[in-house]
Amino acid sequence: MRLVQIDTIRLANHPRAIFVALHTDDGLVGYGETYDTPEAVESYIHDRGAATLLGKDPLAIDKHWDKLHREPRLMMGKTVEVRALSALDVALWDLFGKATNLPVWQLLGGLTRDKIRVYNTCAGYEYQGEWGEGYHSTAKGSDSQHPYEDLYAFLNHPAELAKSLISEGYSQMKIWPFDHFAEQNGGTHISLQDLKKGLEPFKKIREAVGDQIEIAAELHNLWSLPAAIRISKALEDYKPVWIEDPIPMDNPRALASFRESTSIPVCASETIGTRWGFREMFELGALDIAMLDVTWTGGISEARKIATMAEVYSLPVAPHDCVGPFTLAANIHLCMNLPNAMVQEVVRAFMSGWYKDVSVGLPEVINGYIHAPHNPGLGVQLKPEVYKRSDAVVRTTTEKVIS
Ligand SMILES: [Mg+2]
The missing domain is CATH 3.30.390.10 (Enolase-like, N-terminal domain)
Structure with a gap:
């Protein structure tokens, strides 16, 4: 049936x-x-x-339940409601800036810095494609004529990828070469053979460029605790700048015991929604670097509060963007203001690809940094022609006038 x-x-x-x-x-x-x-x-x-x-x-009811629960489990409070709130909040801050003719960083309290270091998440152009089985490992793109098929590159020619990033001024890259092994068994175990294969990109990058570039290891919440510890132990020789989302984020005590098991800083998590989601993470000492996603966690209003919570624990923040041009823009303004902003994520395949197709005004990456934008609000506009695209579904609700 x-x-x-x-x-x-x-x-x-x-x-x-x-x-x-x-x-x-x-x-x-x-x-x-x-x-x-x-x-x-x-x-x-x-x-x-x-x-x-x-x-x-x-x-197969239990199997379907587990599959359908996997995503909300990873959503950790960033529900439909919170993501809608996030989008609306970012738009309200953009309006605040436009109404006062000031950039959002000024409204947040002004410049703590005038540029933020960025790192490249090595996704390809199509990384945000259709959701489904094998999302992380099968959305590889190809080694096409496009210059930034970086997911294919880290799996197939990582040394050349590292050299390409260094030549553009990047000082950090993020890769996830263990994901496809997790997809084979639900992340319950990683064999020594698969572990060795997953380590290959780290090894090749270090052999090719030494310590010229920091490498972040992304585990995408895919592993059981013992499997994640096995991976982190093996990674320690390559001195990753952080290990990200090693296990699902719904048990801060489990993450705290992971953190105690490794010398690699723990980065978590874009999957946590709102300050209430982050509270126990901070209280239990479960993380070293707070990765918040401004348009998932509650908008600019909430992101600055979470960053301030991190600050009192002497922790830096590293905002997430594998999302869209307005998320990146909001992050840039936050990073200009937040005293504890460490580094901002970018995806060069997106910045040179679909972000440019739909928006104007995003600042460029210059020698590994993004400088403070000076236009009012976020400084990024949706292109008017996006409304008329054949793939656009535009729905409008107007104020109800009661007579
Ligand atoms: Mg991540």
Whole structure:
């Protein structure tokens, strides 16, 4: 028996209700429902729900539950609600800047620095493609004519990639060569042979360029605690600048015991939403570097509060951007103001690719740094033609006038 169709049903007279119907290939129909923000739920069901269930055996309930729970487990408070709040908050700060004719960093309290060091996350142009099985390891792109297929590069010619980044002034890069091994067994174990293969890019980069570039090891929350400890022990010889999201972030005590097991600084986590999500991480000493994502964790308003919490524990922040041009812009303004901003993430394939297709005004990376922008607000605009793109779905809600 296979699942072949998913329907969702919303009713105007019951505006917070939503029903779901699952159809099998032999004609059975299963019904369910939930309540509140039904359009957001509908969207999620037809996106991740459909990708998880269609074509599958409906009776493997625990397997589907685990798969569907994996993403919210990694969301750690950055729910649909918090991500919507984040987008709205960033737009409000942009308006604040435009209304006062000042850049956002000035509204936050002015410049602590006039430039921020950036590092390249070695994703390719298509890294944000369709979600699904093997997301991290199969969205490799190719060794095409484009110059920044950096995911393919770190798996296939890491030494040349490191040299390319150094030639552009980058002092740090981030790679994730262990991910595809985790996808084979749910991250429960890494064999010595796979460990050796995952270490190869680190080894080749160090052999080629020595200590000229820092390497961050990204584990994407994919591993069990013992497997993550095994990886970090093996990585210690290569002195990564940090090891990121080694295990899922929903058990700060487990992360704290990971941190005690390794000499590599622990960076966590873009997957944590709001200051309440970060509180126990700080209190238990579970991390060394706070990676916050401004448009996932609650916007500029919340990101500055989380950064201030980190500051009282003498911890730096390293804002996340593998997201979009307005996230990067918001991060740049935060980094100009925050005393404890360490380094800003960028993806050169995105900055030279789709960010430029949809927006104008993002500052360039110059010799490994981004300088303070001086236009009002975020200083980045959505290109008007984006509204008219054939792939654009534009929905507008206007103020209801009560007469
Ligand atoms: Mg990350």
